[in-house]
Amino acid sequence: MTTTSETVDVLVAGSAGALAGAYTAAREGLSVAIVEATDQFGGTFAYSGGGGMWYPCNPVLVRAGSDDTIDEALTYYRAVVGDRTPAELQETYVRGGAKLIEYLEQDDHFAFKILPWPDYYSSVPGARNDGMRHTVCKGLPGERLGRFQGLVRGPLDHERLGEPQPDFLTGGRAVIGRFLWAMADNPEIAAHLNTSLVELVVEDGRVVGGIVECDGERRVIRARRGVLLAAGGFEQNAEMRAEYGVPGTASGTMGAPGNTGLAHKAAMAVGASTDLMDQAWWSPGLVHPDGRAAFALCFTGGIFVDESGRRFVNESAAYDRLGREILNAVRDGTLGTPYWMVYDSRAGEQPPVMATNVSFSPTSEYEAAGLWVQADTLEGLADKIGVPAANLVDTVRRFNELAERDDDEDFGRGRESFDRAFTGGASPLVPIDTPPFRAAAFGTSDLGTKGGLRTDVDARVLDDEDRPIPGLYAAGNTMAAVSGETYPGGGNPIGASLLFSHLAALHMAASR
Structure with a gap:
């Protein structure tokens, strides 16, 4: 009572x-x-x-x-x-x-x-x-x-x-x-x-x-x-x-x-x-050593690849729009969990993410958990993340060509204001050409239902x-x-x- x-x-x-x-x-x-x-x-x-x-x-x-x-x-x-x-x-x-x-x-x-x-x-x-x-x-x-x-x-x-x-x-x-x-x-x-x-x-x-x-x-x-x-x-x-x-x-x-x-x-x-x-407020989520994916935004480089080793999205899109595209790919069966951001070493070990919301832990912890991997070649990186090597090499080659022209004909990255909001107006199409090549595990996150x-x-x-x-x-x-x-x-x-x-x-x- x-x-x-x-x-x-x-x-x-x-x-x-x-x-x-x-x-x-x-x-x-x-x-x-x-x-x-x-x-x-x-x-x-x-x-x-x-x-x-x-x-x-x-x-x-x-x-x-x-x-x-x-x-x-x-x-x-x-x-x-x-x-x-x-x-x-x-x-x-x-x-x-x-x-x-x-x-x-x-x-x-x-x-x-x-x-x-x-x-x-x-x-x-x-x-x-x-x-x-x-x-x-x-x-x-x-x-x-x-x-x-x-x-x-x-x-x-x-x-x-x-x-x-x-x-x-x-x-x-x-x-x-x-x-x-x-x-x-x-x-x-x-x-x-x-x-x-x-x-x-x-x-x-x-x-x-x-x-x-x-x-x-x-x-x-x-x-x-x-x-x-x-x-x-x-x-x-x-x-x-x-x-x-x-x-x-x-x-x-x-x-x-x-x-x-x-x-x-x-x-x-x-x-x-x-x-x-x-429904929820969606976003990509950087996977941290505790195994949890945390809302991440402001990507200043890197590309997301699906299970075939191909790009599938504008990586610099607003996070809810990006999250929804990721969920669509998961539903279609072309994207697994985790999926991977591929980048290079031009800015160091960490993935090119300006806002992680949960701060980066030491690199060694991500590596020990298998969440960050690297290789001297793209073929070697493809093997570590489980995608076809030829496709990843071709995907990076194509992306680098688009970056050189600053025109993403494939997914429109950089064509909207939000895409360039965190690069001072500079292109978010940053070539992937500096070994060792790297990949970071991502999952799906949300800001609440x-x-x-x-x-x-x-x-x-x-x-x-x-x-x-x-x-x-x-x-x-x-x-x-x-x-x-x-x-x-x-x-x-x-x-x-x-x-x-x-x-x-x-x-x-x-x-x-």
């Missing part, structure tokens, strides 16, 4: 994008309870090196002189996403980010700056290739967080490699830190770590609270205005991945450990409808007949992604999560 332990206006499950909802509700005069399944705040946000928000025409960009328009941004977003998600949901996101930044800048706890990051479909009408749709939080010292000091998750090197946790919060940790700082002195905000929402309480067809579990004990937190579910995806739940056909494995995800789908299940149990449940609860423009969860379930809201990766089966630009997942959490809280604040 469970007992009611507290009653608040708003119950929030999750502590990444969910914090925008908690903050907004409190700022609008509501009492809030936050429940976080793990012992730290931040979720997957806290692993993001940039923590970017894709918010076209927001005040930070306007002050810097951006000539972008919402109409151009909408043209781009709709062209990329298509009709996979409702047009009104897409428009709410594209228009709403600027208003959220304006709302937050009224509070001195928040400060932003521009981190130029080109849109991921550079050739689509309306694309912004100068990166002027991407905004990040300025960093801050952890000591400002008051009662929440030392409780922000990440970064990945701390959790996976045991590196000291930085006292200064940057990237996604800065986003989390600024919301916690803004809420630290508010007595109307209760925060419960190691506490999972496992069921929803429904009375007369309305969600009026949640059953939460901590240390094996269950209790009820009642919510007068509503419950916001923004507890991440279900990427860490192997059974749910299998049930919904999500490729890859839990060991290869970059999702936070508490992302097991409990909020999804609680909502579905009360009639919530879902969409995109087989993106399938979840269907919502309207106020983030209200919908049932199978498109009716809002009274008192129930969703955002982040617990919500079916507004971007559908695409990833339009850096900062889309974080931006959408913050915005729809904010909109949910505004709707609850306006409800009586």
